[in-house]
Structure formats: structure tokens, C-alpha cells
Amino acid sequence: MxxxxxxxxxxxxxxxxxxxxxxxxxxxxxxxxxxxxxxxxxxxxxxxxxxxxxxxxxxxxxxxxxxxxxxxxxxxxxxxxxxxxxxxxxxxxxxxxxxxxxxxxxxxxxxxxxxxxxxxxxxxxxxxxxxxxxxxxxxxxxxxxxxxxxxxxETLYFYDAAAPIVDASGIDFEVAYYASRYGKGEGEDYVNCPMTKEQYDAFYDALIHAEEAKLHEFDTDQGGKEPRVFEGCMPVEVMARRGYDTLLFGPLKPVGLPDPKTGKEPYAVVQLRAENAERTMYNLVGFQTHLTFPEQRRVFRMIPGLAEAEFLRYGVMHRNTxxxxxxxxxxxxxxxxxxxxxxxxxxxxxxxxxxxxxxxxxxxxxxxxxxxxxxxxxxxxxxxxxxxxxxxxxxxxxxxxxxxxxxxxxxxxxxxxxxxxxxxxxxxxxxxxxxxxxxxxxxxxxxxxx
Ligand SMILES: Cc1cc2nc3c(=O)[nH]c(=O)nc-3n(C[C@H](O)[C@H](O)[C@H](O)COP(=O)(O)OP(=O)(O)OC[C@H]3O[C@@H](n4cnc5c(N)ncnc54)[C@H](O)[C@@H]3O)c2cc1C
Structure with a gap:
């Protein structure tokens, strides 16, 4: 048989x-x-x-x-x-x-x-x-x-440090705009969510105070206190806690991304990158996170253009082969x-x-x-x-x-x-x-x- x-x-x-x-x-x-x-x-x-x-x-x-x-x-x-x-x-x-x-x-x-x-x-x-x-x-x-x-x-990963993914249909294009940094790349590969200083301040404050998910012992170093992640996969909330400017020089840097409505670079920009060829899903670039799912929903919906966003998957950080x-x-x-x-x-x-x-x-x-x-x-x-x-x-x-x-x-x-x-x-x-x-x-x- x-x-x-x-x-x-x-x-x-x-x-x-x-x-x-x-x-x-x-x-x-x-x-x-x-x-x-x-x-x-x-x-x-x-x-x-x-x-x-x-x-x-x-x-x-x-x-x-x-x-x-x-x-x-x-x-x-x-x-x-x-x-x-x-x-x-x-x-x-x-x-x-x-x-x-x-x-x-x-x-x-x-x-x-x-x-x-x-x-x-x-x-x-x-x-x-x-x-x-x-x-x-x-x-x-x-x-x-x-x-x-x-x-x-190159084909086996041991950690999952993923940023959230949102449904394209929930993005508000009255606010967000398509553009690649310095005009490089395909027009619709990136969606940009611009922030004023006031919006960034409110977002930053919510982010550094948001609740994080409980860590499993085997996902951690230092007696269960810190997630064991690569520097390149640092959670966005951990990066934010390093200082007010860290995100502005990191994943939220606005350079080369002028808003077509004003012709000027915003104070900060969250970039979303197409997740599939059909561009029905976008991930939040650099937003690997360990926040609880309800907190991701609350805090990331403060990003201009994402107030009504539907999260297709939330960010996670855990051991995962x-x-x-x-x-x-x-x-x-x-x-x-x-x-x-x-x-x-x-x-x-x-x-x-x-x-x-x-x-x-x-x-x-x-x-x-x-x-x-x-x-x-x-x-x-x-x-x-x-x-x-x-x-x-x-x-x-x-x-x-x-x-x-x-x-x-x-x-x-x-x-x-x-x-x-x-x-x-x-x-x-x-x-x-x-x-x-x-x-x-x-x-x-x-x-x-x-
Ligand atoms: C800590 C943790 C929490 C999770 N929580 C959830 C959750 O709450 N909800 C959810 O939907 N998903 C959760 N997941 C994700 C995932 O859905 C589950 O891990 C799910 O059990 C995966 O199913 P699986 O069959 O792929 O693996 P598993 O259910 O883990 O089955 C794999 C089996 O293979 C066996 N095995 C491993 N190596 C060998 C070997 N060399 N030889 C023989 N047997 C072997 C293991 O003992 C195990 O029984 C979690 C994952 C992890 C790691």
C-alpha cells in the first residue's frame, strides 16, 4: 500500500x-x-x-x-x-x-x-x-x-519580527499619497501617511506609553525582560523610547517624500509598502512591534490616513521557525x-x-x-x-x-x-x-x- x-x-x-x-x-x-x-x-x-x-x-x-x-x-x-x-x-x-x-x-x-x-x-x-x-x-x-x-x-528564519499589515481599501487617500523616496521606484509601491508636528507629538506619546504583550520566557534574554531580536528588527516602541528624534531619523523620516498637496516635506511620514502584487495589502514599514493587538489598533490608527484602517495581521515578535x-x-x-x-x-x-x-x-x-x-x-x-x-x-x-x-x-x-x-x-x-x-x-x- x-x-x-x-x-x-x-x-x-x-x-x-x-x-x-x-x-x-x-x-x-x-x-x-x-x-x-x-x-x-x-x-x-x-x-x-x-x-x-x-x-x-x-x-x-x-x-x-x-x-x-x-x-x-x-x-x-x-x-x-x-x-x-x-x-x-x-x-x-x-x-x-x-x-x-x-x-x-x-x-x-x-x-x-x-x-x-x-x-x-x-x-x-x-x-x-x-x-x-x-x-x-x-x-x-x-x-x-x-x-x-x-x-x-537563506531560506529558514528563526524569528518572526513582523510589522502590521492593513487592507488597502481602508486607507484614506484624502490624506495619504503615493510616492517613493526621491521619486525612485514604482508609483504605487509606497503609500505615505504625513504627520504634522502636533500629530507626531500625540502619536509619539501614545506609542511610548502603550501596553506591550507578555513575553514567553523562551523568547527572551536577560531573565525574561527583553525580546531576543536582531537590532534590525527592533520594535518601533523600543526605538521610540530611545529618544523623541529617533523615529524622525529612522522609519518616520520625511526626506524625499514631499506631500503633493503642499509641495513640502511633512514633519514626519509613515510609509506603507505594498505586500502583494495586486497592492490590496500594505505593511507599515519599520513597525515591527510587540504591543498588544488592541494597543496596535488604537495607536496605529492615530497615523493620519489610517483612522479607519483594517488590520489584516498585527505585528508580532516571537520565536518562529x-x-x-x-x-x-x-x-x-x-x-x-x-x-x-x-x-x-x-x-x-x-x-x-x-x-x-x-x-x-x-x-x-x-x-x-x-x-x-x-x-x-x-x-x-x-x-x-x-x-x-x-x-x-x-x-x-x-x-x-x-x-x-x-x-x-x-x-x-x-x-x-x-x-x-x-x-x-x-x-x-x-x-x-x-x-x-x-x-x-x-x-x-x-x-x-x-
Ligand atoms: C508560543 C506560541 C504561542 C502561540 N499562540 C497561538 C495562539 O494563541 N493562537 C494561534 O492561533 N496560534 C498561536 N501560535 C502559532 C501557531 O498557530 C501554533 O504554533 C500552532 O500550534 C502551529 O501548528 P503546527 O502544527 O505548525 O505546529 P505544532 O502545533 O507546534 O506541532 C508541531 C509538532 O511537532 C513536534 N516536533 C517538533 N520537532 C520534532 C522532531 N524533530 N521530530 C518529531 N516531532 C517534532 C512538536 O512536539 C509538535 O507536537 C503560537 C505559537 C507559539 C510558538
């Missing part, structure tokens, strides 16, 4: 193993717990939620809500477990984390096509057959080194140069529990099809699952940053929808679910219901 190996029985690995087994492929699943645990894992069971117990919104007009609905259409184990172990959480899907892990562990252990090898740390990428590497953001050192040897130094996936991975999550080796989960550059499970499902299906000698298929780009796979494999390779599910990565609707953002997102969701249902029928027509 065709067999695949899966390394890591977290959210992505369990979903990949289960999806492949449902397609009739035998799976050897390796997990280093309980013998060895990453600094964030505590529980012996599989698919452990390392931090929050929330899988976020259930509403389908919310991007992660849509992703969950798609996963249900594809028979996701993680969604089945989440629904079976849900606890009341309003419009969010939160779970009892122990029951959730136990549910997944039990299903995996009882599946006749899955063999679980617990307590086994994999230290080399297998060279025979088809393998899915799903060892997560805290991949063990030995395996991380093996990955480095396979794919090369992930690949520079664009060009390195295909839309099936396999290496472009070795299509027998697949990656799944947070390490591919998707961000979040549900996103990790989603990439696991796609990788599991694609790996199983390869083991079965079946035709290679891409998940439809209209679906959040397909859009994430496309983003990861085709996003900007320079300074590639992990990404949550969001509507900015889905191809625009064919027709404009009236009724604002909610109506637009409903239309995205309806199109995505129709595509997911048709595709699930193709994929699982030979499904093994066990």
Missing part, C-alpha cells in the same frame, strides 16, 4: 495524516512528545494548543471563520475535534484544550491506516518516499539543522526542487492554529495523491485554503512574513458588490464555499470512511 511519513503530530501533522489516510494512504506519523517537548508544549497528547484555547471567529464573513467552514467541507479532523469539545465563547470557537487534544489523539491512534510513533525525534529529512514535515514553529534543533542542510541558509516559502514551495506545499518533500503548518509561513491545520490538510491531500501516483491538483484560489497556499508559494520573497487567513489574499470578486464590507465578504464566502464543495467532491470521491 502507498505510504507517507509525517513528522510532528501537532495541528498540521495530525490534519495531514488524517487527510492522507482518508484517501487510502498508509501513514507513519512521528512525534517527539512525550520524550522531548518544545519550550511551549506541556501536554502529552497530540495537536496541543500551546497558548490560547480559541480557534477565533466562527462567522463565515470573517476570513478565519470561512477557513473553518472550508475545513469542514474537506472532513477536517481538527474541526471535528473542535466542535466536539467546544466551550461557550460567543461568536468564537473555543475549546477545552485537554479534551480537544485527547479527541484528536484517540482518532489518530484508532485509525487503521495511521501508525503513531510517539517519543521519536526525527533528526533527518527522510530520503525515501513521500514525507510531510510538520514540526512547527519550535522545530527541534537537530531537525532545523537538517532542514537548513537541505534547503540552504519558518521557511522563506515563495519560490521554495509549490502550491501543494512540496519543495519545488524535490516534490517528495512537503512542509505543513506554521513553518510554511501560515500563521495561527486554524491556518496551520488548513495547510496540513492541503499538504496531506497533495502528499497522498503523489504517493498514489495521481495527478497533481491545486486547491482553488477562490477558497481560503487555496489562497493561503498561493500566497505562501508566490508571496514576496524578500522579507517574507507569515500570514493569517484574510480576504486580501483572495482574488477579487468578478463583480463589485454593493452593501459595504460585510456584503463583500459574504460574497467572497459564498464563492469560496461553492468552490470548496466541488473540489472536495473531486478529491474525496474515493474517500475511505473509517
Amino acid at each position: 502507498p505510504t507517507i511519513k509525517v513528522i510532528g503530530a501537532g495541528l498540521a501533522g495530525c490534519e495531514a495524516a488524517y487527510a492522507a489516510a482518508r484517501l487510502g494512504v498508509s501513514v507513519e506519523l512521528y512525534e517527539m512528545k512525550p520524550n522531548k517537548k518544545t519550550p511551549a508544549h506541556r501536554y502529552d497528547g497530540l495537536a496541543e494548543l500551546v497558548c490560547s484555547n480559541s480557534l477565533r471567529s466562527m462567522q463565515v464573513y470573517n476570513a478565519v471563520g470561512l477557513l473553518k467552514e472550508e475545513l469542514v467541507r474537506f472532513g477536517s479532523l481538527i474541526m471535528e475535534a473542535a466542535r466536539a469539545t467546544a466551550v461557550p465563547a460567543g461568536t468564537a470557537l473555543a475549546v477545552d484544550r485537554k479534551r480537544f487534544s485527547d479527541y484528536v489523539t484517540d482518532k489518530i491512534k484508532r485509525h487503521p491506516l495511521i501508525t503513531l510513533h510517539e517519543g521519536v525525534e526525527i533528526t533527518e529529512i527522510p530520503t525515501d518516499g513521500v514525507t510531510v514535515v510538520a514540526s512547527g514553529p519550535l522545530t527541534s534543533d537537530a531537525l532545523a539543522e537538517a532542514i537548513l542542510r537541505t534547503i540552504g541558509k 519558518y521557511l522563506s516559502s515563495p519560490g521554495l514551495l509549490t502550491e501543494s506545499y512540496s519543495l519545488a526542487e524535490n516534490e517528495n518533500v512537503f512542509f505543513a503548518g506554521q513553518m510554511t509561513g501560515v500563521e495561527g492554529y486554524v491556518e496551520s491545520a488548513g495547510s496540513g490538510l492541503v499538504a496531506g491531500v497533495c502528499a497522498a495523491r503523489r504517493a498514489l501516483g495521481e495527478e497533481k491538483l491545486s486547491f482553488p484560489h477562490e477558497t481560503m485554503l487555496g489562497a493561503m497556499a498561493h500566497y505562501v508559494s508566490h508571496g514576496t520573497a524578500t522579507a517574507f512574513q507569515p500570514m493569517n487567513a484574510n480576504f486580501g489574499i483572495i482574488p477579487p470578486l468578478e463583480k463589485k458588490v454593493k452593501g459595504g464590507k460585510a456584503a463583500r465578504n459574504d460574497a467572497y464566502a459564498a464563492r469560496a464555499l461553492a468552490a470548496a464543495e466541488s473540489f472536495a467532491e473531486i478529491i474525496f470521491e474515493k474517500k475511505q470512511d473509517i
Whole structure:
């Protein structure tokens, strides 16, 4: 019988193993717990939620809500477990984390096509057959080194120091303007948000007093006080605290960026850089941050032009082993140069529990099809699952940053929808679910219901 190996029985690995087994492929699943645990894992069971117990919104007009609905259409184990172990959480899907892990562990252990090898740390990428590497953001050192040897130094990151990303449609162009410094580069690559001295003063004061997120011990040096980051990735609030002028000579310097409305350089300028070729998303240049998400929303919305901005992802700083996936991975999550080796989960550059499970499902299906000698298929780009796979494999390779599910990565609707953002997102969701249902029928027509 065709067999695949899966390394890591977290959210992505369990979903990949289960999806492949449902397609009739035998799976050897390796997990280093309980013998060895990453600094964030505590529980012996599989698919452990390392931090929050929330899988976020259930509403389908919310991007992660849509992703969950798609996963249900594809028979996701993680969604089945989440629904079976849900606890009341309003419009969010939160779970009892122990029951959730136990549910997944039990299903995996009882599946006749899955063999679980617990307590086994994999230290080399297998060279025979088809393998899915799903060892997560805290991949063990030995395996991380093996990955480095396979794919090369420039392609594996160990820290995520990301600036927030906003939806282009929320930027106020009555205030903001397109321009590259000294007129170099493409016209719409940069959006500039000009500040007067008064606006800068208010912003500066809010920034240096804003609340920072709690640090995990293993993300820190000096006994848990300072984030362990490279100088080039210094949080914007830390830079600001070095002095009133530091940002004015750093990421907020206005030189070479005259405002077309006045012809003069503003007192300060926040630059936004296009995050994708379609220019539907922009990141705040130099705004790596460790502020809490509500504080990012409050303080960064003080930036002129961003008062109504929608944050597609917030800035984060934490330890995170992930690949520079664009060009390195295909839309099936396999290496472009070795299509027998697949990656799944947070390490591919998707961000979040549900996103990790989603990439696991796609990788599991694609790996199983390869083991079965079946035709290679891409998940439809209209679906959040397909859009994430496309983003990861085709996003900007320079300074590639992990990404949550969001509507900015889905191809625009064919027709404009009236009724604002909610109506637009409903239309995205309806199109995505129709595509997911048709595709699930193709994929699982030979499904093994066990
Ligand atoms: C500290 C921290 C907090 C986070 N909090 C949240 C949050 O609150 N909400 C959210 O949505 N996302 C959060 N994330 C991001 C991410 O969604 C989770 O890390 C998620 O668990 C990733 O799923 P995964 O399957 O890729 O990795 P994991 O769930 O970490 O699974 C990887 C598995 O591989 C095993 N493993 C590692 N190396 C080896 C090896 N060499 N051999 C065998 N097994 C191995 C590990 O033991 C683990 O069981 C957090 C990440 C971190 C690091």
C-alpha cells in the first residue's frame, strides 16, 4: 500500500495524516512528545494548543471563520475535534484544550491506516518516499539543522519580527499619497501617511506609553525582560523610547517624500509598502512591534490616513521557525526542487492554529495523491485554503512574513458588490464555499470512511 511519513503530530501533522489516510494512504506519523517537548508544549497528547484555547471567529464573513467552514467541507479532523469539545465563547470557537487534544489523539491512534510513533525525534529529512514535515514553529534543533542542510541558509528564519499589515481599501487617500523616496521606484509601491508636528507629538506619546504583550520566557534574554531580536528588527516602541528624534531619523523620516498637496516635506511620514502584487495589502514599514493587538489598533490608527484602517495581521515578535516559502514551495506545499518533500503548518509561513491545520490538510491531500501516483491538483484560489497556499508559494520573497487567513489574499470578486464590507465578504464566502464543495467532491470521491 502507498505510504507517507509525517513528522510532528501537532495541528498540521495530525490534519495531514488524517487527510492522507482518508484517501487510502498508509501513514507513519512521528512525534517527539512525550520524550522531548518544545519550550511551549506541556501536554502529552497530540495537536496541543500551546497558548490560547480559541480557534477565533466562527462567522463565515470573517476570513478565519470561512477557513473553518472550508475545513469542514474537506472532513477536517481538527474541526471535528473542535466542535466536539467546544466551550461557550460567543461568536468564537473555543475549546477545552485537554479534551480537544485527547479527541484528536484517540482518532489518530484508532485509525487503521495511521501508525503513531510517539517519543521519536526525527533528526533527518527522510530520503525515501513521500514525507510531510510538520514540526512547527519550535522545530527541534537537530531537525532545523537538517532542514537548513537541505534547503540552504537563506531560506529558514528563526524569528518572526513582523510589522502590521492593513487592507488597502481602508486607507484614506484624502490624506495619504503615493510616492517613493526621491521619486525612485514604482508609483504605487509606497503609500505615505504625513504627520504634522502636533500629530507626531500625540502619536509619539501614545506609542511610548502603550501596553506591550507578555513575553514567553523562551523568547527572551536577560531573565525574561527583553525580546531576543536582531537590532534590525527592533520594535518601533523600543526605538521610540530611545529618544523623541529617533523615529524622525529612522522609519518616520520625511526626506524625499514631499506631500503633493503642499509641495513640502511633512514633519514626519509613515510609509506603507505594498505586500502583494495586486497592492490590496500594505505593511507599515519599520513597525515591527510587540504591543498588544488592541494597543496596535488604537495607536496605529492615530497615523493620519489610517483612522479607519483594517488590520489584516498585527505585528508580532516571537520565536518562529519558518521557511522563506515563495519560490521554495509549490502550491501543494512540496519543495519545488524535490516534490517528495512537503512542509505543513506554521513553518510554511501560515500563521495561527486554524491556518496551520488548513495547510496540513492541503499538504496531506497533495502528499497522498503523489504517493498514489495521481495527478497533481491545486486547491482553488477562490477558497481560503487555496489562497493561503498561493500566497505562501508566490508571496514576496524578500522579507517574507507569515500570514493569517484574510480576504486580501483572495482574488477579487468578478463583480463589485454593493452593501459595504460585510456584503463583500459574504460574497467572497459564498464563492469560496461553492468552490470548496466541488473540489472536495473531486478529491474525496474515493474517500475511505473509517
Ligand atoms: C508560543 C506560541 C504561542 C502561540 N499562540 C497561538 C495562539 O494563541 N493562537 C494561534 O492561533 N496560534 C498561536 N501560535 C502559532 C501557531 O498557530 C501554533 O504554533 C500552532 O500550534 C502551529 O501548528 P503546527 O502544527 O505548525 O505546529 P505544532 O502545533 O507546534 O506541532 C508541531 C509538532 O511537532 C513536534 N516536533 C517538533 N520537532 C520534532 C522532531 N524533530 N521530530 C518529531 N516531532 C517534532 C512538536 O512536539 C509538535 O507536537 C503560537 C505559537 C507559539 C510558538
